[in-house]
Amino acid sequence: ADSSAFEKNSALVPSSGINAEYGDTTQHCSLPNIFVNMLLAAFSVLLVGTYAAAVEFSAYKPDAPVIIAEYSHSAQISIDPANVPEGTVSVYLQAMEIADLTGNIEGVGYVFGYNAAVPTFYYPQLDEGKFFEYRVRFGNGESYSDFSDQSGYSHADASRIELEEIARSWVEAKEFCVLNGKHLASINSQKLNDKIEALLSEQGGENAWIGLYDDHYNDDSASTTWKWIDGSKFKFDNFEKGASVEASTLDSSAVAINNMGEWETHSPDEKKVFFCIGTKQSPSQRPKNLLEVSW
Numbered sequence: 001a002d003s004s005a006f007e008k009n010s011a012l013v014p015s016s017g018i019n020a021e022y023g024d025t026t027q028h029c030s031l032p033n034i035f036v037n038m039l040l041a042a043f044s045v046l047l048v049g050t051y052a053a054a055v056e057f058s059a060y061k062p063d064a065p066v067i068i069a070e071y072s073h074s075a076q077i078s079i080d081p082a083n084v085p086e087g088t089v090s091v092y093l094q095a096m097e098i099a100d101l102t103g104n105i106e107g108v109g110y111v112f113g114y115n116a117a118v119p120t121f122y123y124p125q126l127d128e129g130k131f132f133e134y135r136v137r138f139g140n141g142e143s144y145s146d147f148s149d150q151s152g153y154s155h156a157d158a159s160r161i162e163l164e165e166i167a168r169s170w171v172e173a174k175e176f177c178v179l180n181g182k183h184l185a186s187i188n189s190q191k192l193n194d195k196i197e198a199l200l201s202e203q204g205g206e207n208a209w210i211g212l213y214d215d216h217y218n219d220d221s222a223s224t225t226w227k228w229i230d231g232s233k234f235k236f237d238n239f240e241k242g243a244s245v246e247a248s249t250l251d252s253s254a255v256a257i258n259n260m261g262e263w264e265t266h267s268p269d270e271k272k273v274f275f276c277i278g279t280k281q282s283p284s285q286r287p288k289n290l291l292e293v294s295w
């Protein structure tokens with residue numbers, strides 16, 4: 001009886017130790033596998049999070065920097081620490097020269113270390129007598145954010161643009177500017193147009209000569225070719241409605257800017273105040289056409 005009972009009970013137990021051992025082995029191996037899978041899952045989450053953070057940083061667009069002060073060859077630029085993303089270790093500032101004869105020129109820029117306690121930077125080596133705008137982006141040691149929009153403009157010489165308040169004809173105004181190391185203002189951007197408009201309005205002026213004229217003022221051509229007195233490319237205009245733009249005559253061959261920023265066509269013989277603008281060139285280096293136009 002004991003023997004049969006043992007045999008019955010033994011039927012409930014594996015007849016070989018191999019299955020039991022295999023079962024144990026399977027159980028012991030499952031723990032490392034689970035641990036490895038957990039590590040892989042955690043690593044994947046970390047990678048995804050790191051990638052998302054990198055994408056988020058590179059897509060971040062800062063606010064434009066603020067010009068605090070300007071000097072003869074440098075400018076003091078400020079950023080708002082509240083606008084700086086977490087992880088920032090460097091600040092990249094880039095200046096763009098505006099109203100240049102060859103168009104707007106972006107400089108190489110400078111990289112500064114970032115310290116939230118000192119959010120101002122001195123941008124060096126600016127050309128005297130030029131206008132500049134600035135933009136910024138941040139670095140975290142691995143990537144850079146997007147660039148900000150351009151700041152307002154500054155200029156390395158506050159006296160670069162001058163409103164001469166003794167009224168002269170267009171030719172007299174042109175010659176006066178040249179004799180004083182400048183030329184009648186060429187306006188190649190909306191920002192510079194706004195600047196000159198503001199200066200005219202501050203002085204209570206109605207309109208003032210600028211350096212734009214019709215190259216066909218003294219021939220029989222039916223066409224009109226507008227040229228800047230300094231030879232810069234004619235790529236921007238702001239003529240008022242009704243101005244003689246397409247077919248000017250001698251009586252409408254010179255241009256003045258009014259206190260609304262619009263350009264008017266006039267006879268060059270009219271007497272008006274005028275804007276002279278500085279240049280880095282010496283008189284002997286200036287384009288010859290500065291003195292060639294006469295009526």
